[in-house]
């Protein structure tokens with residue numbers, strides 16, 4: 001048993017926190033969220049210089065060979081700052097998938113660019129009748145000569161408008177098992193026949209509808225095995241779910257910090273409200289929830305790094321973090337009162353972020369079902 | 380016992396009349412204005428005047444002040460029908476907060492000046508209690524009204540005064556005695572909201588509504604605009620609370636929202652099946668129906684006490700508490716059922732139910748804060764309802 005972070009890990013966390021505190025004040029955050037692009041080139045460049053985009057990739061592909069725990073710590077700080085932008089979609093959704101399943105050539109071509117911050121990527125899975133369910137995937141890819149023709153509509157694709165490459169999940173064959181016959185493709189974001197429509201979410205986090213109108217994709221752009229994409233995707237989705245947990249841990253910490261510091265300062269009835277037990281219990285409950293989120297997330301990261309089967313534990317983490325983060329934000333609002341309901345306060349940013357995080361890569365019902373399946377398959 | 384909303388043929392006839400009227404008069408535009416812009420467009424205002432002409436905005440008030448000599452059961456039936464039709468009573472602060480207090484404590488002159496106009500649906504008041512240092516602890520307010528020979532001179536700052544940017548009058552609480560015990564130092568005033576020396580600046584909220592900061596700089600207020608007795612304001616505020624709570628939030632409002640979520644599940648396939656076939660979805664919807672029924676019972680119980688002349692104490696408090704928390708649970712249930720689509724704003728492609736669930740989710744955050752926080756209500760429930768010692 002050992003819950004200490006390595007010096008390297010502590011450094012990552014500390015420097016990320018410092019950097020985001022200095023470079024990403026709430027004013028810039030709001031500018032990015034309101035803007036059409038959704039992030040700042042300057043900030044992106046500086047993040048790349050710090051090696052953030054390179055962190056998780058092996059040295060042979062231009063990375064620095066960090067482990068998943070280190071990525072989690074970095075994402076935690078991003079969540080704490082409520083940082084918008086395509087880091088998650090590029091590194092976690094794009095980069096890790098390519099690293100996991102790409103051919104040597106695909107990796108050599110794409111990963112060094114991602115690591116340098118020169119390439120933006122995203123992943124298109126969700127559709128109108130399916131969040132993460134293989135049987136309802138309707139986007140098709142049909143082989144035609146040396147290409148596939150991709151056709152159909154994807155929804156809620158983050159940062160698609162700025163993506164150089166879209167990883168797209170499509171049905172290439174109809175098998176008995178809905179998980180069979182699904183393939184991943186790397187598609188050039190500027191390919192002919194792609195139409196992007198912005199979806200206005202409550203977090204303004206630049207989610208897009210993508211309509212692929214018979215888009216021609218070269219055969220060598222298949223990522224991983226033909227027709228065997230779902231297994232790969234499941235793995236990626238679990239990692240992405242845990243990465244989302246890390247953002248919620250950071251966001252939860254920030255909300256708790258805001259609530260506690262407000263409770264110390266705000267005086268009503270002649271006393272700081274933090275002296276009332278109702279408020280103390282709110283803050284304590286937030287901490288209980290947060291600590292649960294934090295350690296269950298770290299445990300998941302440790303399992304991923306140690307290559308211990310992690311499906312159940314990651315689903316436990318995501319189900320717990322979804323619900324706990326919702327409670328943390330609600331209690332934060334309660335403690336901070338009317339002031340925290342105003343848009344010029346930071347609380348609404350975390351409220352909005354939470355609504356997106358709790359659904360992305362599986363809501364609690366979805367993950368509880370995975371846990372249930374594991375429970376029954378064990379018996 | 381009788382849990383029906385109406386218990387005499389006359390009451391039922393009245394309910395039916397209100398219902399028919401709303402069925403006939405309500406257009407999408409009026410609904411929209413009352414849901415989002417406080418009923419301020421020309422259609423919303425015309426609707427308010429029509430209600431006034433019906434005599435429905437002064438139901439429980441004496442005829443001589445523009446009322447209809449009805450009873451509060453009529454008020455209750457009216458608000459329930461409005462809730463069922465998903466509109467707000469126009470000029471709610473004037474009708475349910477300022478008006479009744481003027482009726483009970485205002486001078487004859489004040490009653491004649493204001494009540495008939497409220498009953499006709501012509502004027503709205505902005506609620507002016509909260510200040511930066513005085514939220515839950517209203518007695519900590521610092522705005523000062525100094526009595527001069529011919530007027531009060533008022534200086535200070537209010538915050539979160541939601542109606543002030545469009546209201547005709549400000550229903551203002553200010554300190555009129557700096558030496559007396561706090562609860563005997565506050566007075567209520569009716570201030571012309573456009574008086575010289577008043578500055579109003581907007582505050583925008585998570586729910587998208589506007590509220591305001593209101594600054595007073597030596598604002599002259601005529602003496603006859605003092606409500607009732609000087610330094611009795613805090614008592615008036617407390618006394619009015621039960622009635623206000625019951626008139627300004629109804630469980631019935633949740634019913635059509637739940638119905639639309641149910642309808643959505645009837646028409647939507649998710650992950651390979653119709654949503655109504657999903658046991659998790661059914662369970663969530665059933666839970667909401669259960670909670671709505673409980674909430675309605677708590678609300679009717681509190682109103683029945685008021686109606687019988689027994690002043691509800693913690694009972695109206697827990698009704699407000701329950702409804703406000705239930706709103707949040709309903710919003711989250713809706714979000715869970717609508718999934719990604721529930722996160723879309725009203726103007727987005729693919730948005731279901733015109734974005735109402737996402738809006739409700741944001742707006743309901745404040746329901747457990749405004750009008751008495753859940754913590755304060757629980758404190759009062761413990762001490763007054765259960766007799767636990769105060770700390």
Ligand SMILES: Cc1cc2nc3c(=O)[nH]c(=O)nc-3n(C[C@H](O)[C@H](O)[C@H](O)COP(=O)(O)OP(=O)(O)OC[C@H]3O[C@@H](n4cnc5c(N)ncnc54)[C@H](O)[C@@H]3O)c2cc1C
Pocket residue numbers: 266268269273276277278279334335336337338339341505506507508509513514515516538539540541542584590745748749750751752753754755758
């Ligand atoms: C959108 C909006 C509209 C509003 N409209 C109006 C309006 O039109 N007119 C108006 O006058 N006001 C209005 N208000 C003000 C509203 O009534 C106050 O926000 C509310 O009374 C709470 O006060 P506060 O926000 O200062 O929170 P605080 O009183 O500072 O409370 C902060 C936290 O401390 C807790 N707390 C405080 N005292 C105790 C205690 N003794 N024991 C335990 N916990 C305690 C609270 O419950 C809360 O959790 C509005 C507010 C908002 C946000």
